[in-house]
Amino acid sequence: MRWGHILGLSLMLVLSPVTAPQAATVLALSLDSLIERADAVVSGHAIRTRTHRNAKGQIVRSIAYHVDSYIVGKGSKEVVVRLQGGSLNGIGRIVPGEVDLDLDKETVLFLTKIPNESGPVFVIVGMAQGKFNVIQDPDTSARFIARTLTDLHLVGDPGRDVFDLGRANTSTFIPYDDFVRAVQHRAQR
Secondary structure, eight states: OHHHHHHHHHHHHHHSOOOOOOOEEEEOOOHHHHHHHOSEEEEEEEEEEEEEEOTTSOEEEEEEEEEEEEEESOOOSEEEEEEEOEEETTEEEOOTTOOOOOBTOEEEEEEEEOTTOSSSEEEETTGGGGEEEEEEOTTTOOEEEEEOOTTEEEESOOOOOTTOOTTOOSOEEEEHHHHHHHHHHHHTO
């Protein structure tokens, strides 16, 4: 009987899949909190990516991002967005909750400048909370903002905001123009 338990446990360990971490735990941010923490809110798209090690030796990605428009703030037409994780020389680093920026896909990003960096180098506020995809309806050409937070575990009470973003752990679709107006209005307060 004892050998049966040992064999059973051994088989469970061998057959159990090894998985990467599934979610990061972060403070839930309302739209107002995203705006307050952002140096700029931009609409645009990634144009190139470079994976390298930062000063601490961590694998990071520097994304050249073309800014089509500044929703809040102003600056250059091209900025660098620094993302944690990536793959370099056969070594991978996964950071749950960190976003991906696909080349040539339009997004809206809430960005904060990295201190002591030369040039416009930013990180996204609140990890995936600060990235919104821009989706165009093929039938009507209407544009929408969508955000997915499936790899984030949100804690805290962000309070209610105009789009009730703080607790949305699934895709939330918002008309693009309404979103831009709300962000600009709230940034002026």
